[in-house]
Amino acid sequence: xxxxxxxxxxxxxxxxxxxxxxxxxxxxxxxxxxxxxxxxxxxxxxxxxxxxxxxxxxxxxxxxxxxxxxxxxxxxxxxxxxxxxxxxxxxxxxxxxxxxxxxxxxxxxxxxxxxxxxxxxxxxxxxxxxxxxxxxxxxxxxxxxxxxxxxxxxxxxxxxxxxxxxxxxxxxxxxxxxxxxxxxxxxxxxxxxxxxxxxx
Amino acid sequence: xxxxxxxxxxxxxxxxxxxxxxxxxxxxxxxxxxxxxxxxxxxxxxxxxxxxxxxxxxxxxxxxxxxxxxxxxxxxxxxxxxxxx
Numbered sequence: 001x002x003x004x005x006x007x008x009x010x011x012x013x014x015x016x017x018x019x020x021x022x023x024x025x026x027x028x029x030x031x032x033x034x035x036x037x038x039x040x041x042x043x044x045x046x047x048x049x050x051x052x053x054x055x056x057x058x059x060x061x062x063x064x065x066x067x068x069x070x071x072x073x074x075x076x077x078x079x080x081x082x083x084x085x086x087x088x089x090x091x092x093x094x095x096x097x098x099x100x101x102x103x104x105x106x107x108x109x110x111x112x113x114x115x116x117x118x119x120x121x122x123x124x125x126x127x128x129x130x131x132x133x134x135x136x137x138x139x140x141x142x143x144x145x146x147x148x149x150x151x152x153x154x155x156x157x158x159x160x161x162x163x164x165x166x167x168x169x170x171x172x173x174x175x176x177x178x179x180x181x182x183x184x185x186x187x188x189x190x191x192x193x194x195x196x197x198x199x200x
Numbered sequence: 201x202x203x204x205x206x207x208x209x210x211x212x213x214x215x216x217x218x219x220x221x222x223x224x225x226x227x228x229x230x231x232x233x234x235x236x237x238x239x240x241x242x243x244x245x246x247x248x249x250x251x252x253x254x255x256x257x258x259x260x261x262x263x264x265x266x267x268x269x270x271x272x273x274x275x276x277x278x279x280x281x282x283x284x285x
Contacts, residue, residue, distance in 0.1 A: 063208060064260075079208060079260055130213045145209060145260035147216045152259035 009036035010112040010175030015193060023194040028163075030118035030191030031198055032182055036172070038073075039092035040109045044082035047103025052083060055098060064143040066156060076143045078154060082107065084169070112175030116182065117165030117199050120189040125166070127185055133157050133166065149181050160199040205278050206257040207264050220254035223265060223281075250276070 009015065015034040017023060023031070043052070049059050057075050058067045066076040073087025084107075085095060100106070116124065125133050131146045136157050144155045153170045170178055186192055202214040222245060227236050245251075248271035255266045255278070267276045 079262055130216060145257075146212065147259050154259075 009034050010172035011179040017193055023198050026192035027194045027198045030120045030186045030189045031194035032186045033115045033194050033196040035113040035115050035196050038086050039089045040086040041092050041095040042084050042107030042109040043104055044107050045103045045105040047101045051101040051104045066141045066143050110172040111169040112172050114168045117160045117163050121164045124185050151178050207278050207280050208262045209257055218256045218258050223252040
């Protein structure tokens, strides 16, 4: 199974960007960026943790937590025995091409992956999500599996340039709905679509 | 908003959960009588009371058991299934 980056983002047709000046203004309030083309790999099963560890990856000890990966990227532990790895294309290609051990099963990850951030992020989360993100400490590297505007999502809160941000993954088939809904709210809050590097 | 507590993900609105029916031990199909097997296949206990039920936290696909008083609609406790023993 090919597990390299998607050829086309699930929201490629609608995730158009305004001019750079507008993006700069938007990201201060609430920017929303499409990161779906980041290479990723998913696997699950009773042997998944040991298999990933044998390939040199750090294993988050707690369910619903994540760790950084050498070379950029992350490994998130979703529940007890499922993992999502994002990182350099070489790493993801290696995971895809290495024979899996017993008890390791592939999870197709054709996600839409979004990055939202800005001063008014919490207002958007309060409108769309069941979980109160404000008490969460991004330094503790939590992973939140919840529902956002009716879509099951995986979310990681973090800070970008001192502003609250959240990374979101969901099934790609919900991409248009989630993007359009979140973008509508972001625009109402003075934000809009931005390129991922706008957060750096 | 009703709140249910997932043993893994914690308290969440009940809209994040899916109900999958009462925990019903399956009789041994090799030894059960036809009447016993038919009862297992076709009949459900609709009487209100304290029941053990399958529930799933759908965003994380976490399956667990909820002990619920279906007369009062009160969830007494939730925990992971630990096998048929």
